Amino acid sequence: MYQTFVGLEIHIHLNTATKVFCGCKAHFGDEPNTNVCPVCMGYPGVLPVLNQHALELAYTVSLALGCQLSHRTLFDRKNYFYPDMPKNYQITQFHEPVGQNGSIEFALADGTTKKVRIHDVHLEEDAGKMIHAGDMTLVDYNRAGYSLLEVVTEPDLASGEETEAFLQAFQRVVRYLGVSDGNMEEGSMKCDTNVSINKAGAGLGTKVEIKNLNSSRFVKKAIEHEQKRQAAVLEAGNKVSQETRLWNENRDVTETMRTKEGGLDYRYFPEPDLPPFVPDASFLKRIQDAQVELPLARKQRLVREFGLSREQADFVTDARFTADFFEQAVRASAASGGSAMANWLMGDVQKELNHFNLTLEACPLTAGRLASLQSLLDAGRIHTKIAKQLLVSIFEEDKDPETLLQEKGLESIATEQQLAPIVESVFSAHPNVVAAVKAGDARQKGFLVGQVMKATGGRAAPDLVNALLAKFLA
Amino acid sequence: MDPTFETRWSQFSAKKQAYLAYARPMEQKVGSFLTYRPDVEAPQAGALQGLPFAVKDNIAVKNFPLTCGSRMLETLVSPYTATAVARLQAAGAVVIGKTNLDEFGMGSSTDLSALGKTNNPWDFSRVAGGSSGGSAAAAAAGLVSFALGTDTGGSVRQPASFCGVYGLKPTYGTVSRYGMTAYASSLEVMGIASKSLALTEKVYGVMKGRDPHDQTSLDPAPGVARAVKTIAVLDGLTDLEPAVQRAYEATLDHLKALGYRLLPVHLGTLDYAVPAYYTIATAEASANLARFNGIRYGLRPEYAENPEDLIRKSRTAGFGDEVKIRIMLGTYVLRSGFQDQYYTKAQKVRTAIRNDLQKVFDQADLLMTPTFPTRAFVHGDRSMTPYQQKLADKFTVTANLAGIPALSFPAGLEEGLPVGMQFMAPAFEEGRLFEAAAKFATRVAAPDCPGTSLDWSK
Numbered sequence: 001m002y003q004t005f006v007g008l009e010i011h012i013h014l015n016t017a018t019k020v021f022c023g024c025k026a027h028f029g030d031e032p033n034t035n036v037c038p039v040c041m042g043y044p045g046v047l048p049v050l051n052q053h054a055l056e057l058a059y060t061v062s063l064a065l066g067c068q069l070s071h072r073t074l075f076d077r078k079n080y081f082y083p084d085m086p087k088n089y090q091i092t093q094f095h096e097p098v099g100q101n102g103s104i105e106f107a108l109a110d111g112t113t114k115k116v117r118i119h120d121v122h123l124e125e126d127a128g129k130m131i132h133a134g135d136m137t138l139v140d141y142n143r144a145g146y147s148l149l150e151v152v153t154e155p156d157l158a159s160g161e162e163t164e165a166f167l168q169a170f171q172r173v174v175r176y177l178g179v180s181d182g183n184m185e186e187g188s189m190k191c192d193t194n195v196s197i198n199k200a201g202a203g204l205g206t207k208v209e210i211k212n213l214n215s216s217r218f219v220k221k222a223i224e225h226e227q228k229r230q231a232a233v234l235e236a237g238n239k240v241s242q243e244t245r246l247w248n249e250n251r252d253v254t255e256t257m258r259t260k261e262g263g264l265d266y267r268y269f270p271e272p273d274l275p276p277f278v279p280d281a282s283f284l285k286r287i288q289d290a291q292v293e294l295p296l297a298r299k300q301r302l303v304r305e306f307g308l309s310r311e312q313a314d315f316v317t318d319a320r321f322t323a324d325f326f327e328q329a330v331r332a333s334a335a336s337g338g339s340a341m342a343n344w345l346m347g348d349v350q351k352e353l354n355h356f357n358l359t360l361e362a363c364p365l366t367a368g369r370l371a372s373l374q375s376l377l378d379a380g381r382i383h384t385k386i387a388k389q390l391l392v393s394i395f396e397e398d399k400d401p402e403t404l405l406q407e408k409g410l411e412s413i414a415t416e417q418q419l420a421p422i423v424e425s426v427f428s429a430h431p432n433v434v435a436a437v438k439a440g441d442a443r444q445k446g447f448l449v450g451q452v453m454k455a456t457g458g459r460a461a462p463d464l465v466n467a468l469l470a471k472f473l474a
Numbered sequence: 475m476d477p478t479f480e481t482r483w484s485q486f487s488a489k490k491q492a493y494l495a496y497a498r499p500m501e502q503k504v505g506s507f508l509t510y511r512p513d514v515e516a517p518q519a520g521a522l523q524g525l526p527f528a529v530k531d532n533i534a535v536k537n538f539p540l541t542c543g544s545r546m547l548e549t550l551v552s553p554y555t556a557t558a559v560a561r562l563q564a565a566g567a568v569v570i571g572k573t574n575l576d577e578f579g580m581g582s583s584t585d586l587s588a589l590g591k592t593n594n595p596w597d598f599s600r601v602a603g604g605s606s607g608g609s610a611a612a613a614a615a616g617l618v619s620f621a622l623g624t625d626t627g628g629s630v631r632q633p634a635s636f637c638g639v640y641g642l643k644p645t646y647g648t649v650s651r652y653g654m655t656a657y658a659s660s661l662e663v664m665g666i667a668s669k670s671l672a673l674t675e676k677v678y679g680v681m682k683g684r685d686p687h688d689q690t691s692l693d694p695a696p697g698v699a700r701a702v703k704t705i706a707v708l709d710g711l712t713d714l715e716p717a718v719q720r721a722y723e724a725t726l727d728h729l730k731a732l733g734y735r736l737l738p739v740h741l742g743t744l745d746y747a748v749p750a751y752y753t754i755a756t757a758e759a760s761a762n763l764a765r766f767n768g769i770r771y772g773l774r775p776e777y778a779e780n781p782e783d784l785i786r787k788s789r790t791a792g793f794g795d796e797v798k799i800r801i802m803l804g805t806y807v808l809r810s811g812f813q814d815q816y817y818t819k820a821q822k823v824r825t826a827i828r829n830d831l832q833k834v835f836d837q838a839d840l841l842m843t844p845t846f847p848t849r850a851f852v853h854g855d856r857s858m859t860p861y862q863q864k865l866a867d868k869f870t871v872t873a874n875l876a877g878i879p880a881l882s883f884p885a886g887l888e889e890g891l892p893v894g895m896q897f898m899a900p901a902f903e904e905g906r907l908f909e910a911a912a913k914f915a916t917r918v919a920a921p922d923c924p925g926t927s928l929d930w931s932k
Contacts, residue, residue: 038553042765042770042771043771044550044552044656044765045533045534045552045556045652045653045656046652046687047688047689048689049687049688049689077761079760079764079808081767081781086765086770087764088764088765088767089761089764139769265809266810267809268810269758269761269808269813269817272659272660272690273651273659273689274689274690275689275690
C-alpha cells in the first residue's frame with residue numbers, strides 16, 4: 001500500500017588525462033600528493049582553467065541522455081567546509097548546467113523497459129581523500145580536481161531492485177560512450193540515493209538522502225532498508241524527518257548523518273574565475289560524432305536482427321566490445337546465424353577466458369578467428385568437438401583456425417569412401433560385439449562408435465559414423 | 475624627470491651600497507616592506523633592465539612569503555610566481571621585496587595589517603592609504619622604481635593619491651590575476667604605483683595580455699587612436715575635504731587652461747556604487763577566504779576536538795576584525811532565499827553603473843573625479859566612522875564595478891600633503907589616461923617627497 005520514490009544523484013569520474021581545472025595527471029593509485037600543483041591544492045592566487053575534454057565528455061553524456069544542451073553553460077561556487085576540499089568551495093554548475101530535462105530507458109528483470117527522467121547533467125571537481133591513521137587524519141590531494149560528472153534523476157524509480165537494474169544500465173551507458181569506467185567499487189562511480197515513501201497515490205513523501213553507497217547492491221539494500229524503516233515510522237503515526245543518512249555496510253542499516261535543521265546552505269553564486277562556455281559548431285559536431293548506439297537500443301536491434309534470445313542479447317550487449325565482437329564475427333561467417341555465435345561467446349569462449357584469466361579485448365581470439373572457426377563447422381570440415389579443441393588451441397598458440405587445422409590434421413573424415421573401410425575393420429575386429437548388437441543389445445553400439453572414433457583420432461564426423469553403423473548392422 | 479628616472483634606477487645593481495645607505499634608514503621610518511631583500515642582482519637586459527620593484531604581499535612570487543598581511547599566512551612561502559610578475563622579471567626587472575597591506579586587501583589605511591605598520595613618507599604620523607599602502611609608500615619614498623599593488627575598490631589609486639605618486643588600475647582582465655590572492659575576483663586587477671608616469675605606462679605594457687592561466691584575461695583591444703578633447707566632470711561636486719575641494723577646483727582650471735572642454739555630468743548611480751560594491755566584494759570574499767581555515771592553509775591551533783573546532787579556532791585567532799566582518803557580511807548576502815534582495819540586486823546596480831558610464835563616454839573622452847574625498851589621515855583617526863570611511867570609496871569603486879581603467883595622478887600639494895585626482899576611461903582606453911595625465915604634468919609635476927632622493931645613483 002506504500003509507494004516508493006527513488007531519485008539518484010550519480011557521480012562519475014570522467015576519463016580525462018588531466019584534472020578538470022589544471023594540468024595535473026588524473027590517475028589512480030599513485031603515491032599520495034604527487035599529482036598536485038598550486039591550482040588543485042588551492043594556493044592563494046591560483047585560478048581554474050577549464051579542461052575542454054571534460055566539457056566535451058559532459059556534453060556527450062548529456063546528448064546521449066536526450067538532454068537539452070546548454071548554449072551558454074556557467075559554473076558556480078558551492079560553499080561548504082570540508083577537510084579534504086582545498087578551497088572550501090567546490091566549482092560546480094547550478095544555474096546553467098551542461099544538460100537538462102533528459103531521460104534514460106532501461107530494461108527491467110522481466111524484460112519490460114522503463115524510462116527515468118534526468119533532471120540535469122553537470123560538470124564539477126572532485127575533492128581530495130582523507131586517510132585515517134590512528135588518531136591522525138592525512139589528506140591525499142591526488143584526487144582533488146578530478147573531472148566529476150553528476151547526473152541527477154527525477155524520483156522515478158520504485159524499488160531497490162529497479163534501482164539496481166537502473167544503475168547497471170547507466171553504468172553500461174557511460175562505458176559504451178567511453179566517458180568513464182563507471183566502476184562503483186573503485187570509486188569512479190558513486191551515487192547518493194534519495195528515498196521517500198507514501199501511501200499509494202498520495203505523491204512524494206519526505207525525502208531522505210542516503211550517502212556512502214559504493215555498490216549497486218548496497219543501493220538496493222539501503223533502499224529496501226529505508227522502505228521498511230520509513231513504513232514503520234508512518235505506521236506508528238509519526239512523520240519521516242527530512243535528513244541525510246549514511247549506509248552502514250557492516251550492519252546493513254542506514255544511520256542519521258545530519259538532519260535538515262543542521263542542513264547546509266551552499267550559498268551558490270556564479271564562479272567569477274570562469275567565463276561562460278558557448279559551444280561552437282565544431283564542438284557540437286564532435287559531440288554528435290561521439291554518440292554511439294546505446295546498450296538498450298543495441299540489445300533490441302540484436303534480438304530483431306539476429307533472433308537472439310533475451311539472455312543471449314543481455315550477455316552480448318553487456319559490454320560494447322563484446323557486442324562489436326559479436327557483430328563482426330556474425331558478419332564474417334556468412335553461413336551461420338547469430339544464435340550460434342552468441343552461444344560460443346556465452347559458453348566455450350567465456351570458459352577459456354576464465355581459464356586463461358583473460359579479457360575478450362586482450363586475448364588471442366579475434367572476431368575473425370571465431371568467424372572462421374564457425375565457418376569450418378558450417379562447411380562440415382570439422383565437427384563440434386574438434387571445434388572446441390581448436391578454440392583451446394587458438395588460446396594456447398595464438399594462430400588462425402585454418403592453420404591449426406592443417407598443422408594438427410584435424411579435418412573431419414566425412415565421406416563414406418574414407419570412413420567405410422575403418423568401420424569394416426572395427427566390425428571384423430569385434431565380431432562378438434557386432435553379433436550382440438545385431439541380436440538387439442543396443443547398449444553395445446556405443447562401444448563400436450568409440451572404436452571408430454579411436455581409430456580416426458576423433459576426426460570421424462559423428463553423423464556419418466552413425467549412418468554407416470546403421471547401414472552395416474542392417 | 476622621466477628619462478633620467480629610469481636611467482638612474484637602472485644603476486641599482488651597480489650602486490648597491492649607495493642605494494642601501496639611502497634606503498635602509500628610509501625604510502626604517504616608512505615601513506613599507508614586510509619582506510625586504512634588496513641584496514639582489516638585477517638582470518642587465520630587457521625593456522625594464524636593472525629596475526628594482528616591490529610587490530604587494532598578496533601577490534605570489536616564488537620563494538618569497540605570501541602573508542597577505544595576515545596572521546593566517548604569516549609562515550606561507552609561495553611555490554610559484556604570478557604571471558604579471560614573471561613577465562616583469564623576464565623583461566629585466568627584479569623583485570626586492572613584498573610590501574605591507576591591509577589584511578587581504580581589506581582597508582584603506584594599511585593600518586589593518588596584522589604584520590607591520592606603514593607610515594606615509596610625507597608625514598610619518600599619517601597613513602599611506604590602502605590597501606596597497608606599502609607599495610605606494612615604497613614608490614613615494616624612492617625605495618623602488620615602481621611597485622605592484624592590487625585594486626579591488628581603489629586599493630592602488632587611493633594610497634597613490636595619499637603618497638603623491640601615479641596609481642594605475644588597468645581594465646579588468648587586461649592583466650592576469652594568476653598569482654594574485656583573491657579578495658573579490660570579479661572586481662580586482664593588479665595595478666602599478668610609481669613616481670614616473672612613463673614608467674607606469676611601460677610596466678603596464680609589459681604586464682598586460684592574455685594568460686593561459688587566467689581564463690578571464692584577454693588581450694586588450696587596440697585603442698581607437700583619438701586625442702582627448704572632452705573631459706566629463708561631476709556636476710556640483712561638494713562634500714570633499716576643503717583641501718581636496720581646492721585641489722579639485724584648481725585641477726579643473728588647469729585642464730581648461732590645457733584646452734580641454736569640461737562637460738559637467740550627473741551620475742545618478744554613483745550613490746549606489748558603494749553598497750553594491752561591498753555586497754559583491756564581501757560575497758566573493760566569503761568564498762575566496764574559505765581556504766584559510768587551518769587545515770591546508772592558515773594558523774593551526776594547538777589543539778582541536780574535531781575539524782569544526784579546528785576551523786573555528788584557526789579563523790578566530792587568524793583573521794582580524796575587518797576580515798571577519800566582511801566574511802560575515804558576504805555570507806549573509808549569499809544566504810539562500812536572500813540573494814535576490816542583496817547579491818542579485820547589487821549585480822543589477824553594477825549593470826546600471828556600467829550603462830551610466832557608457833552614456834558619459836558617449837559624450838566625453840574621460841571622466842575626472844577626485845581619487846578620495848580626503849588627504850592622508852593620521853594613524854588611528856576616528857573622525858570618520860567605518861561606514862563613512864567606506865562611503866568615501868565611491869569614486870574609486872565605480873571603476874571596479876564597471877571594469878574600466880582609471881589612473882590616480884598627483885594634482886599638487888595642499889598644506890604639505892599630496893592630493894590625487896583620477897581619470898577614468900572606457901575599457902581598454904588606458905592610452906587616454908596616460909595622454910591626459912602627461913599633459914597635466916606639464917602644468918603640475920609629480921611632487922618630490924621631502925627627504926627622498928635618487929642621488930645615490932650618481
